[in-house]
Amino acid sequence: ETWDMPTPYPDATFHTVNVHDFAKDVAEKTGGKLEIKVHSAGSLFKHPEISKAVRSGQVPAGEFFLSLLNNDNPAFGVDSLPFLATSYDDAAKLWAAQKPVIDALLDAQGMMALYAVPWPPQGLYTTKEIKTVDDLKGLKFRTYNSTLEQFAALAGAAPTQVEVPDIPQAFTTGQVEAMITSPSTGANSKAWDFLSHYTDIQAWLPKNIVVVNKRSFRRLDEATQAAVLEAAAAAETRGWEMSRAETAEKVAVLKENGITVVEPSAELMAGLKAIGAQMLDGWKAAAGAEGEALLNAYQQ
Amino acid sequence: MTVATLSIILFVLLFAFLGSGLWVALSLLGVGMAAMALFTDAPLGLVMATTIWGNGNSWALAALPLFVWMGEILFRSRLSEDMFTGLSPWMNRLPGRLLHVNIFGCGIFAAVSGSSAATAATIGKLSIPELSKRGYPEKMVIGTLAGSATLGLLIPPSIILIVYGVATEQSIARLFVAGIVPGILLVTLFVGYVAIWGMLNRDLLPDEGERFPLREKLRRARRLLPVMGLIAGVIGSIYAGIASPTDAAAVGVVLALVLSWASGSLNWQSFSEGLMGAMVTSCMIAFILAGASFLTVAMGFTGIPRLLAEWIGSLQLSTYTLLAALTVFFVIMGCFLDGISVVVLTTSVIMPMVQKVGIDPLWFGIFVVIVVEMSQITPPVGFNLFVLQSLTGRNILTVARAALPFFLLMLLALAIIVAVPQVVTFLPEAM
């Protein structure tokens, strides 16, 4: 059997590399009985469509950015809350607390999570040095979802919507002056062409998740099902390792290409964390009892 | 079913659909349906609905109706006529005369529009009636437009360079810079061709032999000011950092409305007719894009383009033969699929082999864009051909024949950038 599997990011992104390894692993473990054909870079379905395509069985499996579904349920977006979980250890703990909730939500839509892998910690990219939260005041700050919009507003920055393809031009023309993203995305999009400073604020570690359609999965024989789950577990372990390695590697790439990599001052971090705490309150209000339980599980 | 059999069936089906007079958008949709039904067990209807929705709601595409509307507004005002009257005395000595307006018009417009269909529709709407009224030969009017409108893809901003940059993790800023000199090269080749053609075919060009004294020329040139102001406003809004390239299209619409109001040609009738006209044209193009995107997804499921690319990879070709093979591959695929789709479907397979023989991926991006430009004017599926067919009512083969010399000029441009790669690389390297 052959499975078509759409993924949103290009081949060189470590998430996609990991997906390819996963596919190879499955083929080996099942003796070629199940082949997974990876369609990277949104070449089969666009990013917002991937989860829906898996849900309705158009494709048996797919990968997407978990907090893309934040508007459907705040539990999907808890890993994108600023300064809630900022290290790999905390991110692992958060995923352990978040997973049962996500499993239930996906189950209700006929899907099942295979594995999830975090992006490297998100850093602050700017066109000038940022020493305190005050330096962000009035700075044109790129936002693409409501969490970031709120973050920018609380920091006193000017939220500005810029679509991914317009980022280089927007920085060059001064339409935007700051953004938060991972070292991977910064290095892959060659951020040194249009900005100068990277402040390693480690704001959050959002995850990509790989899901499978339950009906497609049930149609596999038991041995194959076991092989898929085994390969998925291996992919999760491998992916987290890749992500850690990626962090150091891509920060080095940024440095090599002339971006000033800055360790944030204690003052800046204190200010940012205060904003994070404020946002967490807002999230709790939106996520209700279920969210409360998730947070309790994480903070234990 | 083997890939070869399937390919032949789809090929025959496409010609049957198109030949019977089925609308182009539905022909593409139908071939996609057949490919899915025959080759995969994915649920056809759901995939179709998902694709239609996913590609139909697109921020990048939103500039299309706006630019088309801008063209409609200018078309209904005196401004486009003024532009040609103003330019005419200056172009008299140049062999080919006002035909060059198509080339430069598209070149300038390409600096604000990222798509070649929008460029063809907007410039075509303005220049075809004027040039045709003045007696310029239809074949050259259509050909220069079809060819030059493809510059929308190469001269930044460019949708396809963004797609390529994202898929291959190349710097979009560098790709944009890399496109500038090859864009100028193509303009030069087009201008040169039209000039030579003009010298050889003097009798086919209308006689605009009146010579004006400089003062009269300048007086007439004043009529160019409104259009120049419009161009400056649109480009300026991008470089002032207040508008993204898509936003700039809305600036164009508002400026066109203001100019048309100032010249007294804006009234309820011209406004509503222009808007409805823009709606119809943009609907036509976007519907074909929807059909093409479904066909692309179907091709993704069948894996035909990927298999062909893998086959080329298995030949273990050296640099130049690989480039030649890829050119042939892209041209053939480009006859049937939208150019951007070919890039999306095959980068995963093609980039590794390209990098293995040591080709610079930045340079290769420009190479790909020129080949994709060529695919815009090859029948049966060529977006510039569709747009010009809809503007002139001429059949697609007539339009394609008119565009053929420009296809060959682009082939020449490819040869030049292969022979002298610095044409592409020296500007981005200086960044």
Added chain:
Amino acid sequence: MRQILTALYKLSGAVAALCILSIAAVVFAQVCLNLVDKLAKLTTGQAIGLTIPSYADFTGFLLAAATFLGLAYALRAGGHIRVTLVTGLLGPTPRRWVEALVLAVALGMAGYATVYMGLLVAESHEYGDMTSGMVALPLWLVQLPVAIGLGVLSIALLDDLIAVLRGAAPSYEGKGENLLSE
């Protein structure tokens, strides 16, 4: 009946045109806000951050609505292009039969797409999907115009099919643009 149908095509086309007008208005308003921001930055050194939330999302949704709601109107205005090289060679009677066949095939495809687009809208509704941008809208709401537009196109194709079978000329015949002076 005729009047109702004509009104339906016109209404659907007019809404499509309004969507394009709205795209221009929303995007231009954002450009004006950017300009104000730019001026604020120049005078006070700080940008205010004036944005229309999710304006890029809205623009995309409006574009989808404009494209699909405009389909039937564009069809009847001769806006959709086709290749008439081969059919142009046929005599009047075979040409009419080919026209009817083409309309039937087109109707089949448009009807099929309508049904599945409708199912997609229903699915988005059933699961309570929201759009993923800053402003969360129900997904079914923004998808609905696409399904309606395909439905109106199907009606228009059926309308023309019946006309051709009755021996009349289809609505789009001889229409379409020609900017060349003959």
